Amino acid sequence: MARQASAEQYEDKFPRSREMFERAEGMVPRGVAHDAWQVSPFPLFMTRARGSHIWDVDGNEFIDYFGGHGGKVLGHAHPVVVQAAKEQLEKGVQFGTCCDLMLDWAGIIQKLIPSAERVEFTNSGTEAVMLGVRLARAYTGRKKIIRFQFHFAGAYDAVMVGYKKPFQVSVSGGVLPSAVEDTIVLPMNEEAVLEEALRNRDVAAVMVEAAGASSGVVGIKPSFYQTMRELTEKYGTLLLFDEIVTGFRYSPGGVQAAVGVTPDLTTLGKGISGVMPGAGAIVGKKNVMEMFLFKDEDWNRYQRVSHFGTFNANPLCAASGIAYLNVIATGQPTQDANRNARKLRDGMQGKLDEREIPGCIYDSNFSVVHVYLGKCDLQGQCARVVCLNAGKERPSDVGEALYRNFALHGVKSAARGYDLYVSAVHSGEDLKRTMKAFGNCLDTMIEEKTLR
Ligand SMILES: Cc1ncc(COP(=O)(O)O)c(C=O)c1O
Numbered sequence: 001m002a003r004q005a006s007a008e009q010y011e012d013k014f015p016r017s018r019e020m021f022e023r024a025e026g027m028v029p030r031g032v033a034h035d036a037w038q039v040s041p042f043p044l045f046m047t048r049a050r051g052s053h054i055w056d057v058d059g060n061e062f063i064d065y066f067g068g069h070g071g072k073v074l075g076h077a078h079p080v081v082v083q084a085a086k087e088q089l090e091k092g093v094q095f096g097t098c099c100d101l102m103l104d105w106a107g108i109i110q111k112l113i114p115s116a117e118r119v120e121f122t123n124s125g126t127e128a129v130m131l132g133v134r135l136a137r138a139y140t141g142r143k144k145i146i147r148f149q150f151h152f153a154g155a156y157d158a159v160m161v162g163y164k165k166p167f168q169v170s171v172s173g174g175v176l177p178s179a180v181e182d183t184i185v186l187p188m189n190e191e192a193v194l195e196e197a198l199r200n201r202d203v204a205a206v207m208v209e210a211a212g213a214s215s216g217v218v219g220i221k222p223s224f225y226q227t228m229r230e231l232t233e234k235y236g237t238l239l240l241f242d243e244i245v246t247g248f249r250y251s252p253g254g255v256q257a258a259v260g261v262t263p264d265l266t267t268l269g270k271g272i273s274g275v276m277p278g279a280g281a282i283v284g285k286k287n288v289m290e291m292f293l294f295k296d297e298d299w300n301r302y303q304r305v306s307h308f309g310t311f312n313a314n315p316l317c318a319a320s321g322i323a324y325l326n327v328i329a330t331g332q333p334t335q336d337a338n339r340n341a342r343k344l345r346d347g348m349q350g351k352l353d354e355r356e357i358p359g360c361i362y363d364s365n366f367s368v369v370h371v372y373l374g375k376c377d378l379q380g381q382c383a384r385v386v387c388l389n390a391g392k393e394r395p396s397d398v399g400e401a402l403y404r405n406f407a408l409h410g411v412k413s414a415a416r417g418y419d420l421y422v423s424a425v426h427s428g429e430d431l432k433r434t435m436k437a438f439g440n441c442l443d444t445m446i447e448e449k450t451l452r
Pocket residue numbers: 069124125126127129152153154155209242244245269270280
C-alpha cells in the first residue's frame with residue numbers, strides 16, 4: 001500500500017539512525033534524550049551542523065529548521081561564536097567564582113531586554129522559570145501563578161500543567177498534586193476571565209509565553225499585552241514573560257521591545273549564550289530582583305531568595321553569548337530571519353492553495369513558521385500572521401508523517417513537522433527547496449491518505 005511506501009523509504013534511507021536508535025534504547029530510556037525528539041519509528045541521529053545545514057550518521061545533508069530549539073537565529077556554528085568559544089576553552093570554563101566576562105554579558109542583556117534592570121544567570125531555561133516562580137512568590141508573599149492554555153515553560157514541576165489537555169492535569173507522572181494545585185490555567189486573550197482570576201489578590205505572577213503558545217501556535221491578540229500589564233498592576237501581581245525562544249529572535253529585545261509592554265520579570269535561555277549549552281537567566285525589575293540581595297541575618301535566613309548553580313554565568317557561555325548577542329544587537333539577523341520566514345510562509349501556503357488543501361501557514365509575526373492542516377472558522381478573516389484559533393487540532397501522527405516526508409526530501413524539522421524555526425542564514429535556495437519539499441510531502445500524504 002502507498003502508505004507503507006514512504007515509511008519503508010524512511011527505514012531504507014536512514015539505516016544507521018535506525019541501528020543507533022535500537023542500541024540507544026538499551027542505554028538511554030526511550031532512545032532519545034528529550035521527550036520532544038521522539039518520533040516513530042525512530043528519529044534521525046546527527047553528527048554535525050553548520051549554517052542552515054545538518055548532516056546525519058548516514059551522510060545525508062538536510063536543511064535544518066530546529067537547530068537549538070529555536071535559539072539559533074544565526075544558524076549553526078556561527079564563526080564569531082565558534083572563535084569566542086575556542087579562545088575561552090583555552091582559558092578555562094569554570095572558575096568557581098565570578099569571571100570578568102560576566103559584566104559584559106549582563107551588560108548587553110540589560111541593553112537589549114527592556115525589563116532587564118538586573119540579570120541572574122542560570123544553567124537552563126527550565127531553571128530560569130523555576131527561579132522566576134520562586135522569586136514572584138517570595139516578592140509578593142502569594143502562592144498562586146497563572147498560566148495560559150497550551151503554553152510551554154520547560155520541565156519545572158509547578159508548570160507541568162497547562163501545556164496539554166486536560167489542562168489542570170500534570171503532563172508528567174511523579175509531580176505531586178500539591179506542586180501544581182496553585183497553578184491556574186486560563187484560556188488566552190480573555191480579559192474578563194483573567195480579571196476574575198486576579199480579583200482575590202492572591203496571584204503572585206501571570207506567566208506568558210511571550211509570542212503565544214509554543215512560539216505562537218496559538219497567538220496573543222496584540223491588545224492583550226497591554227491588558228495583561230494593566231490588570232497585573234491593578235491587582236499587585238507580577239507579569240512574567242517567558243522569552244526563552246523569543247528573547248533574541250522576535251526582535252533583539254524580544255517581544256517586550258516589539259510590543260512596547262515591559263513585564264516585571266523575563267525568563268531567557270538558549271539564545272543568551274548563542275546556544276552554547278548551559279545557560280539561561282531570570283531578569284527583571286530592580287526592586288523584585290533585590291530579593292536575591294544579602295542583607296541582615298534574619299532576612300538572609302528567612303526571606304531572601306537563594307540560588308545556587310555550579311555553572312551559573314560560566315566563562316564559556318559568557319564568551320559565546322557576548323559574541324552572539326553583539327551580532328544580534330545590530331538588528332540585522334532578526335530582520336533577515338523574519339523576512340526569510342515570511343517568504344517560506346507564503347511559498348508553503350502556495351503549495352496548500354495549489355492543491356486546494358484546507359489549511360494555513362502562518363508565522364506569528366516572527367521567524368517561526370507554523371503549519372495547520374485543516375479547516376478554520378477564521379479563514380479569510382486574518383492575515384496569516386497571528387493565529388487566534390485555540391480550537392484547532394494538529395494530530396501527532398500527521399505531524400510525524402510530515403517529519404518523515406520532509407526528511408526524505410532533505411528537510412529536518414522538529415519531530416512533528418508542523419513548526420519550522422527559520423534563521424538569518426537560510427538561503428534563498430534553502431527556502432525554495434523547502435517549499436518544493438513541502439509540496440512533495442503534501443502529495444505523498446494525500447496519496448497515502450495521511451491527510452484527513
Ligand atoms: C518557552 C520555553 N520555556 C522554557 C523552556 C525550557 O528551556 P530549557 O530547555 O533550556 O530548560 C523552553 C525550551 O524549549 C521553552 O521553549
